[in-house]
Amino acid sequence: MHRFDKICIGLDQSMQNKLISIGKAAQLIGVSIDTLRRWDATGRLKSTRSGIKGHRYYLKDDIEAFLQDVTALARNWIQTSHGIEPEAEMYCRTRDIFQARLENFESKLSRIAPLTTVSLVTAVAGEIGNNSFDHNLGNWPDIPGIFFSYSMRNRTVVLADRGLGILTTLKRVRPQLTNSEDALKVAFTETLSGRFPEVRGNGLKFVRSIIIKNPFTLDFQTGDAYLSLKKNDEDIIVQKLNTSIRGCFVIIGFESLI
Amino acid sequence: MIVQLNKFGTTLVSRPSGKEAWLAFQPTLNEVPESEEIIVDFEGVIVLTPSWADEFLSPLRSKFKDNVKLQNTDNPSVAATLATLAKQ
Numbered sequence: 001m002h003r004f005d006k007i008c009i010g011l012d013q014s015m016q017n018k019l020i021s022i023g024k025a026a027q028l029i030g031v032s033i034d035t036l037r038r039w040d041a042t043g044r045l046k047s048t049r050s051g052i053k054g055h056r057y058y059l060k061d062d063i064e065a066f067l068q069d070v071t072a073l074a075r076n077w078i079q080t081s082h083g084i085e086p087e088a089e090m091y092c093r094t095r096d097i098f099q100a101r102l103e104n105f106e107s108k109l110s111r112i113a114p115l116t117t118v119s120l121v122t123a124v125a126g127e128i129g130n131n132s133f134d135h136n137l138g139n140w141p142d143i144p145g146i147f148f149s150y151s152m153r154n155r156t157v158v159l160a161d162r163g164l165g166i167l168t169t170l171k172r173v174r175p176q177l178t179n180s181e182d183a184l185k186v187a188f189t190e191t192l193s194g195r196f197p198e199v200r201g202n203g204l205k206f207v208r209s210i211i212i213k214n215p216f217t218l219d220f221q222t223g224d225a226y227l228s229l230k231k232n233d234e235d236i237i238v239q240k241l242n243t244s245i246r247g248c249f250v251i252i253g254f255e256s257l258i
Numbered sequence: 259m260i261v262q263l264n265k266f267g268t269t270l271v272s273r274p275s276g277k278e279a280w281l282a283f284q285p286t287l288n289e290v291p292e293s294e295e296i297i298v299d300f301e302g303v304i305v306l307t308p309s310w311a312d313e314f315l316s317p318l319r320s321k322f323k324d325n326v327k328l329q330n331t332d333n334p335s336v337a338a339t340l341a342t343l344a345k346q
């Protein structure tokens with residue numbers, strides 16, 4: 001009999017099928033087992049105790065709901081008026097922390113995806129995350145650094161910053177820009193850097209070139225401007241949303257592996 | 259000479275790390291005549307972005323111009339980065 005089955009003696013069959021171990025749950029969410037224990041104690045993600053020794057198990061539905069929430073957590077974080085630091089596991093206060101976590105993501109992705117996907121998705125996430133630091137260093141309005149998290153199960157990477165946003169950044173070098181929609185379009189179509197006189201401004205064009213040639217998706221919001229990109233999209237169509245955010249909010253999807 | 263980029267890391271994504279690589283490599287490059295061929299080898303690099311490359315490859319090309327040759331550029335993000343820089 002498998003160890004898991006032994007532990008679950010006493011639970012009915014339907015319940016057993018819905019339980020997963022703490023190790024498996026940690027793997028799915030992308031955090032350590034210690035983190036899950038801490039979240040359990042604080043009530044952020046409650047476990048189900050079962051078996052004689054009272055080991056922690058998780059309801060599959062709870063894990064799925066939590067994974068869906070990575071995006072919601074990031075959105076909530078950038079939409080609140082008073083900035084607070086995100087959970088430590090999702091918060092990269094400095095570029096060095098982001099680099100370490102990006103390499104960890106790359107390593108985890110390489111277990112389920114071929115090199116092409118690993119290389120390109122990590123490059124896109126790396127370019128967007130570092131853009132946040134490049135353009136906000138020394139000027140963060142409240143919380144320095146970025147939110148960076150991912151769900152291997154949902155094939156999603158989420159990045160967010162409470163920085164100045166693309167309009168404010170590009171307006172320094174193109175004062176005639178008056179709204180986030182135009183600024184977002186410029187960022188994805190023209191080589192124009194908010195860090196003049198340095199030769200920069202390739203980052204989001206690079207991101208675009210990868211997304212439209214591969215089975216990935218990109219959702220990008222800055223201010224009240226929103227852009228959705230997928231494979232074979234030729235045009236940049238920016239929409240105006242009702243809700244405005246501070247900084248940038250990005251979701252990279254890689255549901256179809258190359 | 260051959261510059262093996264994987265000696266700077268295999269996930270080369272940020273501007274500061276590209277700039278640091280360029281600065282750290284100056285003592286080595288200063289010993290190389292500008293007429294010598296510089297082969298940049300991407301073997302083993304898993305992730306490259308234009309931000310890193312712009313801080314290392316761009317000044318390298320400014321200094322050694324057409325003597326800079328690239329090899330093992332098949333990695334997808336390496337190819338995409340080089341294509342982006344070529345449009346500059």
